[in-house]
Amino acid sequence: MYRITKEFHFSASHQLKDLPATHQCARLHGHNYVVVVELASDALNAHGFVRDYHDLAELKRYIDEELDHRHLNDVLGDDCVTAERMARHFHDWCKTRWPEVVAARVSETPKTWAEYRP
Template sequence: MYRIAKEFHFSASHQLSHLPPEHQCARLHGHNYVVIVELAAQELNAAGFVRDYHELGLLKAYIDENFDHRHLNDIIDGPSTAENLAKHFFDWCKARWPETAAVRVSETPKTWAEYRP
């Protein structure tokens, strides 16, 4: 199995208002997010790629236009957790690139959530 991955960055605010008021994530706050999309294939294409990295620029444009410096509660359905963001980006990527195998979202350098079917 061949695997490739590409990393993307954005900054955004969110609030997990369903948590108890004393929970730090219940307050409005922000993160510098890192999104990593992983693609996998049994065989390489005619150019010798799983997928040309250049094509993944569509995800950068999507993130820049819809997520960067935005309030995530206004953008995604359900709680704006890293887990839900990973699933959201996975679904978006899978609809464009069938080789999409997983998406990882990090809110801090020490934490990440991943969606992998």
């Protein structure tokens, strides 16, 4: 199995409104997010790629235009925008465009990651 990944960065705010008001993440706050999308294939295409990295520029545009420096609760229409739910969102968004997508990971801090891998 061949695997490739590509990493994307953006900054945004969110709020986990389902948590008790005393929880720090219930308050409005922001992160410098890192998103990693993983693609896999048993075979390489005619150019020797799982997929050309340039094809993933569409995800960069989506992040820059829709998510970067935005309030994610508003953009994603969710009162509880967790890293886990964001990982699923990125996976599903990418999978509709590139069938080789197998996973997406989201980091809110340098020490934490959430991954969605069906």
